[in-house]
Amino acid sequence: MNLFSDIRVLVIDSLDGMVAEGALPAGLKFDNVTVEPPRDAAHGDMASNAAMVLAKPAGLKPRDIAENLAARLEADARVASVEVAGPGFLNLRLAQDVWRGVVTHVLAEGAEFGKSNTGAGHKVNVEFVSANPTGPLHVGHTRGAVFGDTLASLLSFTGHDVTREYYVNDAGAQVDVLARSAYERYREACGHAPEIAEGLYPGDYLVPVGQALKDKFGEALLDKGEADWLAEVREFATQEMMALIRDDLAAIGVTMDRFFSEKSLYGGDKIEAAIKALDDAGLIYEGVLEPPKGKLPDDWEPREQTLFRSSAHGDDVDRPVKKSDGSWTYFAPDIAYHYDKVTRGYDQLIDILGADHGGYVKRIKAVVSALSDGRVPLDIKLTQLVRLYKDGAPFKMSKRSGNFVTLRDVVDQVGADVTRFVMLTRKNDAPLDFDFDKVAEQSKDNPVFYVQYAHARVCSVLRRAEEASVPLSDSANLVDPAEFALARKLAEWPRLVEIAAREHEPHRIAFYLYDLAGEFHALWNKGNEFPALRFLQDDDPAASAAKIALPRAVAVVISAGLGILGVTPATEMR
RNA sequence: GCACCCGUAGCUCAGCUGGAUAGAGCGCUGCCCUCCGAAGGCAGAGGUCGCGCGUUCGAAUCGCGCCGGGUGCACCA
Secondary structure, X not given: OOXXXXXXXXXXXXXXXXXXXXXXXXXXXXXXXXXEOOOOHHHOOEEEOHHHHHHHHHOOOHHHHHHHHHHXXXXXXXXXXXXXXXXXXXXXXXXXXXXXXXXXXXXXXXXXXXXXXXXXXXXXXXXXXXXXXXXOOEHHHHHHHHHHHHHHHHHHHOOOEEEEEEEEOOOOHHHHHHHHHHHHHHHHHOOOOOOOOOOOOOOHXXXXXXXXXXXXXXXXXOOOOHHHHHHHHHHHHHHHHHXXXXXXXXXXXXXXXXXXXXXXXXXOOHHHHHHHHHHHOOOEEEEEOOOOOOOOOOOOOOOEEEEEOHHHHOOOOOEEOEOOOOOEOOHHHHHHXXXXXXXXXXXXXXXXXXXXXXXXHHHHHHHHHHHOOOOOOEEEEEXXXXXXXXXXXXXXXXXXXXXXOEHHHHHHHHOHHHHHHHHOOOOOOOOEEEEHHHHHOOOOOOHHHHHHHHHHHHHHHHHHHHHOOOOOOOOOOOOOXXXXXXXXXXXXXXXXXXXXXXXXXXHHHHHHHXXXXXXXXXXXXXXXXXXXXXXXXXXXXXXXXXXXXXXXXXXXXXXXXXXXXXXXXXXXXX
């Protein structure tokens, strides 16, 4: 149930009625008619722009349309009053029983409230994290992990068939570097001093891998040349790293449905098939790229290469798929991977990348557009930097020394719930400050706490209600403006979910929950001043039951919202 | 030089397929516990929505051009 779309249906029906009676010309499109919560509560519960958007095509004055429409809307039992305001807004006030009904409805629906079937029959693939299997996940990956996982949950909530997928870059030069780094740790385990050359991965996390190699191979690899051990060590170390990464993901509650190996694209004809598909579309040719203007690399030389005409699908320039020596570029397996996704029958692809990969967006979109004939939309979401603060000062990370803050560090210090919520307190494309001290704080400055506290307060009330043998009733008794405001906020939940899912913006859930908690805390405190507004009415179980329905409904929605975010709702916070 | 992202209150940021007098938190000022959890709440001050054109009944939102900040820019993955 979405109260806003319900009322919009009422508006559209009324407009149809006007058409039937000749008050409006036939053939009007009502697509642009909206029913929304007004920014200013003084404008009522809902506002519609119907009269304004229809005035021109209908050749009528907005206010004339509005007044006719208003009279029709007022005939509906749900509508208490309608006023025509400003240039032709319709400001609706709904009957008090509608808001009481919202509470009842929320309680009846429980965790189902706000779910929708807008995504029914839609297969969506969300690819995220996809970090190189060369070490543990760090904070930047954490943001992408939380964002992707939450978006996936949100899309499930709206009925989509969602696949969470991780693309494993297990075929490039970086896994050779991993293998060499692990080999040094292996030598170390065998009693030799390791030589961690410049360019190798220095992190301690490879020490146990070295030990494991020794356990497996004994000292058999020591005398061999690199050519003889590289493949085996690479395979082993990559497996170990993926195990590490899976554990990291599990630590913040992320479970992938599928890990797609880049290596699996080689050897068969996967890449060849993908390139052929492009070729069949006339998008592959041999050519020489122009040097970039204004920034000429020192070693520029014209080279004839196999190129993908990505510029035909929105990219700025064409992109090489083969190097001048005939081997594939890194881009070629990316093409094959997205081709694979397209052929797996998804209706929508979503890639979540770090902002430093912004330069690849157009070419990948070009690939999907070309290979799906424009049928499969690809949305690429970039997640901006996470800036760490500790004791009020920026926390420096140095990749070169292997001294970076890992996902594990963060989760160990502040917990998965807090980490997840905080990662969504900014829009994905805005930089995020992550302050270890602020985030651990239990005060209203900390949005996670603020929302959790609201939920815990409801649970506290319910515990007391049980002690006082207050029966639970789904019928709410709302009288005060603060109570109606809260019910109104609850009614926005399904609409908010719909928008967040459509825009692929899970942060909206976090912001909504913060607002909802704010309305709840306001009402709670009003009970200090006006005892009649307290949820528990002394020695009056029936009155208490009617008052408790509203906070119970709040808890239902907070719980559902936090569920999408992957955060546990706290029942007490002592 | 080109592309993408960002520019909203002193600070950090929201802002709904374009809607009315642009919001929140922090900070600042002043208040509220014989009272369900004050780990909370209420009120006040504070803004040329970077700038300029344009589209529109209506622009923070859409288009174009500037200015400022970030990121990325040939066979490296």
